[in-house]
Amino acid sequence: MSEAGAAMLDFAQNHLDLFGLPSRFDMDVAALEERYRTLQSAIHPDRHASAPETQRRLAEQWAGQVNEAYRVLKSPLERGRYLLSLHGVDALAPTQTSMPAEFLMQQMEWREELAEARGDHAALCRLEQALQQEHHGLLNALSSQLDELGQYEVAGETLRKLKFIARLEEEVGEAFEAW
Amino acid sequence: MALLQISEPGCSTAPHQHRLAVGIDLGTTHSLAATLRSGSAEVIPDERGASLLPSAVRYCAGQPPVVGQDALAAQTTDPLNTIVSVKRLMGRAFQDIAEAAQLPYRLLDAPGMVKLDTAAGAKSPVEVSADILRTLRTRSEAVLGGELTGAVITVPAYFDDAQRQATKDAANLSGLNVLRLLNEPTAAAIAYGLDQGAEGTYAVYDLGGGTFDLSILKLSRGVFEVLATSGNARLGGDDFDQRIYAWILSQTGAAQPSPRDMRLLLAAARDAKEQLSDASSVPLALALGNGQSVDLVLERAAFEEMTRDLVQQTLLPCRKALKDASLSLQDIKGIVLVGGATRMPCIRQAVAEFFGQAPLTNLDPDKVVALGAAIQANILAGNQQTGDWLLLDVTPLSLGIETMGGLTEKIIPRNATLPVTRAQEFTTFKDGQTAMSFHVVQGERELVADCRSLARFELRGIPPMVAGAARIRVTFQVDADGLLSVSAREQTSGVVAAVAVKPSYGLSDGEISRMLSESYQYAQQDLQARSLHEQLTEANRMLEAVAAALASDGDLLSAGERQAIDTLMAALTEATRGSDAGRVKVCLDNLNAGTQVFAGRRMDRSIRHALTGRAIGAIAA
Numbered sequence: 001m002s003e004a005g006a007a008m009l010d011f012a013q014n015h016l017d018l019f020g021l022p023s024r025f026d027m028d029v030a031a032l033e034e035r036y037r038t039l040q041s042a043i044h045p046d047r048h049a050s051a052p053e054t055q056r057r058l059a060e061q062w063a064g065q066v067n068e069a070y071r072v073l074k075s076p077l078e079r080g081r082y083l084l085s086l087h088g089v090d091a092l093a094p095t096q097t098s099m100p101a102e103f104l105m106q107q108m109e110w111r112e113e114l115a116e117a118r119g120d121h122a123a124l125c126r127l128e129q130a131l132q133q134e135h136h137g138l139l140n141a142l143s144s145q146l147d148e149l150g151q152y153e154v155a156g157e158t159l160r161k162l163k164f165i166a167r168l169e170e171e172v173g174e175a176f177e178a179w
Numbered sequence: 180m181a182l183l184q185i186s187e188p189g190c191s192t193a194p195h196q197h198r199l200a201v202g203i204d205l206g207t208t209h210s211l212a213a214t215l216r217s218g219s220a221e222v223i224p225d226e227r228g229a230s231l232l233p234s235a236v237r238y239c240a241g242q243p244p245v246v247g248q249d250a251l252a253a254q255t256t257d258p259l260n261t262i263v264s265v266k267r268l269m270g271r272a273f274q275d276i277a278e279a280a281q282l283p284y285r286l287l288d289a290p291g292m293v294k295l296d297t298a299a300g301a302k303s304p305v306e307v308s309a310d311i312l313r314t315l316r317t318r319s320e321a322v323l324g325g326e327l328t329g330a331v332i333t334v335p336a337y338f339d340d341a342q343r344q345a346t347k348d349a350a351n352l353s354g355l356n357v358l359r360l361l362n363e364p365t366a367a368a369i370a371y372g373l374d375q376g377a378e379g380t381y382a383v384y385d386l387g388g389g390t391f392d393l394s395i396l397k398l399s400r401g402v403f404e405v406l407a408t409s410g411n412a413r414l415g416g417d418d419f420d421q422r423i424y425a426w427i428l429s430q431t432g433a434a435q436p437s438p439r440d441m442r443l444l445l446a447a448a449r450d451a452k453e454q455l456s457d458a459s460s461v462p463l464a465l466a467l468g469n470g471q472s473v474d475l476v477l478e479r480a481a482f483e484e485m486t487r488d489l490v491q492q493t494l495l496p497c498r499k500a501l502k503d504a505s506l507s508l509q510d511i512k513g514i515v516l517v518g519g520a521t522r523m524p525c526i527r528q529a530v531a532e533f534f535g536q537a538p539l540t541n542l543d544p545d546k547v548v549a550l551g552a553a554i555q556a557n558i559l560a561g562n563q564q565t566g567d568w569l570l571l572d573v574t575p576l577s578l579g580i581e582t583m584g585g586l587t588e589k590i591i592p593r594n595a596t597l598p599v600t601r602a603q604e605f606t607t608f609k610d611g612q613t614a615m616s617f618h619v620v621q622g623e624r625e626l627v628a629d630c631r632s633l634a635r636f637e638l639r640g641i642p643p644m645v646a647g648a649a650r651i652r653v654t655f656q657v658d659a660d661g662l663l664s665v666s667a668r669e670q671t672s673g674v675v676a677a678v679a680v681k682p683s684y685g686l687s688d689g690e691i692s693r694m695l696s697e698s699y700q701y702a703q704q705d706l707q708a709r710s711l712h713e714q715l716t717e718a719n720r721m722l723e724a725v726a727a728a729l730a731s732d733g734d735l736l737s738a739g740e741r742q743a744i745d746t747l748m749a750a751l752t753e754a755t756r757g758s759d760a761g762r763v764k765v766c767l768d769n770l771n772a773g774t775q776v777f778a779g780r781r782m783d784r785s786i787r788h789a790l791t792g793r794a795i796g797a798i799a800a
């Protein structure tokens with residue numbers, strides 16, 4: 001039997017297809033990791049160390065693409081953004097600035113809390129917890145908006161909120177470090 | 180010198196021919212080489228049976244350099260010409276060296292990298308390192324009985340591009356073919372993981388003579404995945420010596436000592452530090468050159484007090500790496516200690532306290548890095564056809580580009596898994612702008628001035644447009660070897676500019692060939708012969724690789740396709756019989772081009788096999 005005639009795999013294909021995973025936000029992380037390792041074990045340039053130069057170069061390209069897909073799929077935020085882009089929504093485009101007023105208010109409150117909590121370990125811990133809770137809730141919302149309801153514009157807004165929260169969490173982390 | 184081993188081209192297609200490859204740990208204090216022999220990694224000893232080579236080189240006028248133990252023995256009698264800890268100067272400019280005043284050398288402010296003034300002339304740290312590497316190469320070739328195909332050389336994970344490039348230059352200068360620069364903690368993890376069959380997430384804490392690295396790896400069924408790495412390229416056992424040295428000076432009220440006394444005191448300080456790992460106090464009795472004598476006792480408690488902040492400084496990278504890997508302390512299954520300085524009880528205690536568990540100490544911290552490098556070298560030399568493990572390493576530092584106002588825009592973040600490609604779009608800032616210059620930098624800081632400059636290049640011929648209309652896509656690519664290349668492309672016109680990044684203070688090819696022709700080993704050897712030799716090695720490697728590929732996957736080709744490849748192979752084989760390097764190169768390029776489609780189909784097959792293997796497993800589960 002010859003595979004010569006078969007259509008070639010395309011490494012620029014959809015990240016989820018590359019990993020053979022369903023096009024859903026909710027993801028079996030263990031399966032993702034497992035497939036990542038399987039793919040890299042087959043294509044990584046070090047696995048082709050004694051192959052002709054052309055093949056090693058191809059291996060570089062494939063491995064780079066698999067790394068990129070893995071990075072995106074592993075992070076819930078990036079994964080959500082990617083799924084939305086497949087549905088034609090550029091959720092984090094610079095033009096996308098609208099946010100519900102109440103979320104913006106909440107944002108400001110948290111920011112004030114952070115400013116006051118600098119150097120206060122207990123207060124930082126409280127804020128960290130509140131943010132974690134919010135983060136968790138947003139992920140659940142995103143999951144149902146993407147996988148069940150198909151509300152992509154709404155999901156885009158959820159994603160922007162998530163991005164805000166993630167940035168705040170980062171700042172809290174830095175405040176811990178400074179402390 | 181060993182004879183070149185070039186097998187008869189016709190026979191070179193024999194499926195397996197063991198290639199000699201070594202792993203080299205080029206350390207601040209000690210260097211050593213190891214290789215894989217009958218399946219297990221072993222250190223290569225010198226003729227006296229010693230495996231550690233002190234990283235010390237002595238230069239005397241008109242004589243070849245003395246390397247190792249004999250050089251070290253001369254450090255107090257001939258301090259200015261005996262170089263130790265040169266690794267701390269690699270890839271550094273004169274003004275980068277904060278501790279210049281404490282170094283007992285005559286440092287020269289040479290353009291690019293600092294130089295050392297010795298009795299044998301000005302020596303760059305690259306040349307000094309090359310002399311150490313050459314000693315290890317000669318030793319290895321003598322023991323293994325043939326010319327080396329290549330070497331994997333280890334570097335601190337936290338080394339920046341300039342330091343890596345300097346290391347690579349040193350290896351080339353010593354006549355070694357570099358298969359890969361491998362991060363030291365990663366090398367240690369490979370040796371440890373394969374030796375102990377470890378599975379799970381581990382931290383490697385590596386405190387050597389001059390550098391500190393902390394890496395977090397996940398070991399899972401033969402895949403070593405580096406999750407994060409952090410460190411400090413200027414922190415090591417040497418700094419603990421410096422504290423004792425400063426303490427002795429303050430206790431005795433001695434003024435700035437002579438270079439000779441400085442060496443004497445530093446050596447005594449190191450001795451005392453090492454003894455304090457077992458003893459609770461050590462006497463320090465020395466007679467200095469100026470007639471003064473030192474008679475002191477150093478208590479371990481006092482030593483720990485004066486170095487407490489150094490120990491603390493190692494914990495910040497631990498925190499950073501955990502954060503970058505999004506892990507908490509509970510996720511770490513074990514901590515592997517590497518580097519001689521981790522023998523200090525205060526280090527072990529601080530590590531145990533920080534991670535909440537006692538570190539693993541069942542490996543020889545002096546050798547584990549070289550052993551890991553040897554295992555990797557064996558694979559990269561092509562000896563292991565179906566390796567049952569794989570290493571996925573990361574970029575230690577962020578890579579970016581200078582934007583308006585001297586700010587850095589990060590394109591590839593630190594701890595990105597290799598190989599990695601990332602692109603970003605930029606635009607013009609003036610109407611009718613037809614050129615754009617790019618400044619590639621490395622580092623975590625926001626201001627370009629605080630980062631390390633790697634390269635500059637220009638994109639010209641952008642069609643004139645209003646400001647902000649051009650779309651220039653800048654692509655950063657770091658390959659599995661950790662080498663960065665950057666390209667810029669104007670999207671509407673397709674104008675392209677590209678550079679393979681070589682740091683501004685790396686050596687130019689011209690400089691390398693000058694140094695090569697000056698060095699003892701190559702004084703008589705013609706550079707042209709060297710180039711032919713390199714082409715022949717590459718050609719034979721290629722012929723062997725294609726033959727092996729045809730043997731296993733020849734069924735992917737039609738008869739006509741097969742015929743075409745056979746013809747190209749015959750042409751290359753024919754060229755290798757002559758002595759025309761240019762011709763060999765042309766035939767080599769032709770074969771490379773002619774096997775492109777075949778390579779694509781082979782990749783395709785291996786991916787399909789990998790995925791079906793998985794899918795079947797999943798169905799069965």
Ligand SMILES: Nc1ncnc2c1ncn2[C@@H]1O[C@H](COP(=O)(O)OP(=O)(O)OP(=O)(O)O)[C@@H](O)[C@H]1O
Pocket residue numbers: 205206207208209210266363386387388389390391415416417449452453454456517518519520521522523544545
């Ligand atoms: N028993 C000991 N107690 C304390 N320190 C020790 C002991 N043995 C060795 N050292 C220190 O370990 C350091 C050398 O370690 P090692 O040989 O691992 O470094 P290296 O690989 O040469 O350096 P690097 O990895 O930083 O380039 C020296 O500072 C030495 O004084």
Ligand SMILES: [Mg+2]
Pocket residue numbers: 204206207363387388518548
């Ligand atoms: Mg070391």
